[in-house]
Amino acid sequence: DAKTTQPNSMESNEEEPVHLPCNHSTISGTDYIHWYRQLPSQGPEYVIHGLTSNVNNRMASLAIAEDRKSSTLILHRATLRDAAVYYCILRVSGGGADGLTFGKGTHLIIQP
């Protein structure tokens, strides 16, 4: 599986935008970029996914570089409830073994 690289931790202030980076320089043409987040003592929660174009949903936006070697998850206005570990995951569409490959993710700290 192609690998992703994320910072171990990031800190932001409440009500400010947060940009969480992810590098995936070995991404292949069929890999989708998925983001999940995990609050303390809970299971992960799906956030967003995309292939080439930028994506928006009610939780976040996903900005994908033109060469697809990196992407950024954007939380437009962070709240204390957004404090979690955020995982950037590559997923092959339509083939290969099932299941998600999680790295260590980015621990996002939100200051009030």
Next chain:
Amino acid sequence: DGGITQSPKYLFRKEGQNVTLSCEQNLNHDAMYWYRQDPGQGLRLIYYSQIVNDFQKGDIAEGYSVSREKKESFPLTVTSAQKNPTAFYLCASRKAGGDSNQPQHFGDGTRLSIL
């Protein structure tokens, strides 16, 4: 509300005993998964099942067994052969079909401690 229920939330067992973790979903999803998470680490795939009566090993299946007799249920047994079973266990499910990018839905996990 539809979702995934894992029980119990905390489980304690003596060394050498088998223990079964429950996972039930009412989302009508075909695919179900078991992951293990150790402190400060990401999740690792133990087993997955894409259809009733069929399942495949994931990356760390040794010392674990599963069954999938019903669509709603995917219990995981941690056997005495698992050398280091103390961990946080997470069950997930997703709609099957051609698009493997359907998101996975996770339960809230079972924390297993071996005494």
